[in-house]
Amino acid sequence: MRLPAELRRRGGADTLFGLLGLLGETMPTVAALSGVGRREPRPVERGLPLVVTEVAAAAGDVAVLRLADPASAPLPPWTPGCHVDVRLPSGGLRQYSLCGDPADRSAYRIAVRLVRDGRGGSAEVHALVPGSVVTVSGPRTAFHFTGGGPHLFVAGGIGITPILPMVAEAARRGEEWRLLYLGRSRDSLPFLDELARHGDRVTVRTDDEHGLPGPDLLAAYDGDGNGPQPGFAGGLAAAAVYCCGPAPLLALVREAARDARAFHAERFAPAPVVDGRPFTVKLAGTGRTVEVAADKTMLDALSDAVPSVAYSCRQGFCGTCRVTVLAGGIEHRDRFPERLRRDDEMMPCVSRAEGDHLIIDL
Amino acid sequence: MLKETPPPDNLVLGARDVRFDWSELPRHWVPDEPLATHLMNVLHLLLPAGERWFVEVFKQALPLIHDDDLRRDVLGFIGQEAMHAGAHQGVLDHFAAHGMDCGPFVDQVDWLFSRVMGDRPHLEGRRQTEWLVSRLAVIAAIEHVTAFMGDWILNADGLDAARTDPTMLDLLRWHGAEEVEHRSVAFNLYQHVDGRYLRRIQAMAMVAPMMFVLWRRGVRFMYAVDTELAGHRPPRVRDVRGTAARGVTPSLPHLTRKVLKYFARGYHPSQEGDTDQAVAYLASSPSARAAAERAA
Ligand code: FES
Ligand SMILES: [Fe+2]
Ligand SMILES: [Fe+2]
Numbered sequence: 085m086r087l088p089a090e091l092r093r094r095g096g097a098d099t100l101f102g103l104l105g106l107l108g109e110t111m112p113t114v115a116a117l118s119g120v121g122r123r124e125p126r127p128v129e130r131g132l133p134l135v136v137t138e139v140a141a142a143a144g145d146v147a148v149l150r151l152a153d154p155a156s157a158p159l160p161p162w163t164p165g166c167h168v169d170v171r172l173p174s175g176g177l178r179q180y181s182l183c184g185d186p187a188d189r190s191a192y193r194i195a196v197r198l199v200r201d202g203r204g205g206s207a208e209v210h211a212l213v214p215g216s217v218v219t220v221s222g223p224r225t226a227f228h229f230t231g232g233g234p235h236l237f238v239a240g241g242i243g244i245t246p247i248l249p250m251v252a253e254a255a256r257r258g259e260e261w262r263l264l265y266l267g268r269s270r271d272s273l274p275f276l277d278e279l280a281r282h283g284d285r286v287t288v289r290t291d292d293e294h295g296l297p298g299p300d301l302l303a304a305y306d307g308d309g310n311g312p313q314p315g316f317a318g319g320l321a322a323a324a325v326y327c328c329g330p331a332p333l334l335a336l337v338r339e340a341a342r343d344a345r346a347f348h349a350e351r352f353a354p355a356p357v358v359d360g361r362p363f364t365v366k367l368a369g370t371g372r373t374v375e376v377a378a379d380k381t382m383l384d385a386l387s388d389a390v391p392s393v394a395y396s397c398r399q400g401f402c403g404t405c406r407v408t409v410l411a412g413g414i415e416h417r418d419r420f421p422e423r424l425r426r427d428d429e430m431m432p433c434v435s436r437a438e439g440d441h442l443i444i445d446l
Numbered sequence: 447m448l449k450e451t452p453p454p455d456n457l458v459l460g461a462r463d464v465r466f467d468w469s470e471l472p473r474h475w476v477p478d479e480p481l482a483t484h485l486m487n488v489l490h491l492l493l494p495a496g497e498r499w500f501v502e503v504f505k506q507a508l509p510l511i512h513d514d515d516l517r518r519d520v521l522g523f524i525g526q527e528a529m530h531a532g533a534h535q536g537v538l539d540h541f542a543a544h545g546m547d548c549g550p551f552v553d554q555v556d557w558l559f560s561r562v563m564g565d566r567p568h569l570e571g572r573r574q575t576e577w578l579v580s581r582l583a584v585i586a587a588i589e590h591v592t593a594f595m596g597d598w599i600l601n602a603d604g605l606d607a608a609r610t611d612p613t614m615l616d617l618l619r620w621h622g623a624e625e626v627e628h629r630s631v632a633f634n635l636y637q638h639v640d641g642r643y644l645r646r647i648q649a650m651a652m653v654a655p656m657m658f659v660l661w662r663r664g665v666r667f668m669y670a671v672d673t674e675l676a677g678h679r680p681p682r683v684r685d686v687r688g689t690a691a692r693g694v695t696p697s698l699p700h701l702t703r704k705v706l707k708y709f710a711r712g713y714h715p716s717q718e719g720d721t722d723q724a725v726a727y728l729a730s731s732p733s734a735r736a737a738a739e740r741a742a
Contacts, residue, residue, distance in 0.1 A: 100659060100663070101554060101557070101558075104558060104562050105561075105562065107562060107652075108561055108562035108563070111562070111563075111577075111580065112566050112569055112573060112577045114580070115576040115577045115579070115580035115581075116572070116573045116576045116577075118579075118580055118644075118645045118648065119572065119575070119576030119579060119580070119640075119645075121642075122576070122579065122639075122640050122642070125510060125511070125512050125513075125638050125639050126512065127512040127513070128512060128513035128515070128516070128638075129449070130513070130514050130515050160450035160451075160452065161450075161453060162453070162456075163453045166453075166456065221514075221515070222456070223456060224451070224456045224457070224458050224515075225453075225456055225457055225458060226457075226458035226460075228457060228721070228722075228725045230722040230723070230725050230726040230729070231722055232722070232726065324726070324729065324730075331742070334742065335742065338739060338742070345730055346726060347729055347730075347735060347738075348725075348729045349738065349742075351458065351460055351738075351741075392508045392509045394505040394508060394521065394524060395521060396460075396461055396521050396522060396524045396525025396526075397460065397463070397525045399463070399741060401461070401463040402461045402463075402524075402525040402528045402529055403528055403532075404501065404505075404524050404525055404528055419463060419740075421532070424532070
């Protein structure tokens with residue numbers, strides 16, 4: 085391994101880098117020796133077949149399901165904010181927040197609002213009956229409850245599901261907390277009965293009674309906690325805000341909570357493709373051609389064809405998915421710093437072909 | 447084999463689109479602490495090349511993974527590391543534009559990662575795979591170090607007391623918090639593809655001394671290019687006692703103790719660091735909150 089000139093000094097090679105060069109020459113051999121006797125990775129199975137043990141109805145077209153191990157084995161542990169991936173009988177994969185008690189290892193509880201004409205799979209969940217079997221993986225969390233109050237929980241409608249165990253945990257720890265629960269009307273809000281035991285720590289705010297929420301929706305919490313207001317000592321600036329609900333509510337709360345000590349929201353899945361036109365991509369390495377539908381990302385199409393394709397953010401800023409384009413115009417939609425991206429590179433997680441065809445180096 | 451991922455390893459990992467504005471960054475961003483400043487500036491020298499190397503090696507490891515959860519974690523890890531590299535690169539660019547050209551040192555680091563630790567296209571079959579696995583062991587060892595340094599920076603009240611530049615402190619704590627978030631990924635990946643103790647600690651036996659030597663050189667380099675320190679004698683290793691006593695850097699005994707934990711047979715990264723604290727920081731960090739808003 086020849087040393088580059090800048091690593092030489094006073095006419096001789098730099099000692100450290102000379103040694104590193106030697107190390108570099110021997111390491112692959114050491115690696116081969118270290119690998120003697122290594123066993124190939126064994127496939128790991130993550131899906132857990134669970135049986136529906138109970139289905140109950142809750143306000144607002146919500147079905148509340150309990151899922152348990154068929155042999156009554158304890159389920160994997162979880163913490164407030166966790167969700168599970170549920171593989172439905174049709175093959176669809178849906179994420180639902182766990183809304184039961186983490187201390188109860190005998191079952192998971194999920195609550196699913198029926199979206200009429202929706203393609204989200206909610207109708208399929210509503211069709212499940214005791215005895216139905218679904219495959220569940222997780223629990224994982226993108227909305228981790230960290231503890232350490234005071235907390236202000238804000239939930240919109242079915243967004244109450246991850247918040248329920250958080251509220252219970254905050255209460256159990258004796259931490260200061262408040263819940264603002266929003267919806268169209270009281271009879272559209274599930275779990276009001278369960279929340280009743282928390283008394284005036286819970287404020288219910290409905291559109292039919294109070295009108296649509298505005299930028300001042302958290303103003304009441306900015307008091308000192310001593311008046312008739314529902315706030316707590318230190319006001320909003322002392323609070324960690326946890327918000328779950330529809331996107332417009334989330335935006336409103338994020339803005340209103342700008343001065344809060346912390347703001348937690350579930351991380352979003354990448355936005356759907358807008359204004360996409362279909363195009364084809366040819367993979368120069370294999371000669372394969374991949375069709376990218378108007379409503380699909382090029383990355384999705386590529387990873388169907390080449391499962392080991394790497395990606396990460398799927399929002400066009402991390403640069404992981406970048407590919408080199410050999411022919412065809414690129415419509416860049418990424419947020420990657422332009423000076424770090426060569427002209428012939430693109431981020432297929434968001435960017436598309438300008439025309440009908442691309443040839444890429446893959 | 448059925449496997450569960452208990453807390454705190456069940457976080458969904460994702461990159462955050464953070465941006466930093468360095469226009470107001472003072473030369474000694476821990477005020478009156480040039481040694482602490484430059485000790486931490488070495489991060490900017492090493493990490494862009496190092497973390498980009500992580501990304502490349504992890505991308506190559508994807509086909510070895512037979513575990514959907516682990517693959518998801520590795521993909522999340524890759525994006526986080528790519529953003530770390532970019533953020534530290536931004537600081538280097540700022541240095542270069544303000545009369546501290548780190549090029550000569552960075553070239554050496556690039557050479558280290560691309561040549562010494564880099565791909566060996568000529569290797570065939572099993573030798574190629576083992577070169578990959580050994581590098582995964584090296585990354586797992588480095589990730590132990592980044593995790594305990596992340597834990598240190600999240601708890602370094604001394605840096606607040608010293609009125610450290612808030613933007614730089616946010617970069618370091620955002621990075622530290624993500625290191626704590628993903629602290630198990632490289633280890634779990636190594637365990638998945640090999641997992642044998644000897645190979646794991648071999649890697650640390652190489653990584654720890656190498657980091658020490660590079661750090662020492664890096665600090666001396668920073669002192670050499672920092673014109674405001676012209677005439678100062680180059681710092682000695684024992685000077686770190688002072689910065690550690692003032693709480694603006696970790697102490698050498700602390701670092702040594704943490705490194706040694708990796709040699710325990712029952713070591714797992716989840717035993718170290720505090721996920722609650724990391725997630726809480728990311729929910730309060732100005733850069734991470736702006737990034738979350740950008741993504742919404
Ligand atoms: S996956 Fe991050 S830029 Fe495409
Ligand atoms: Fe990192
Ligand atoms: Fe890391």
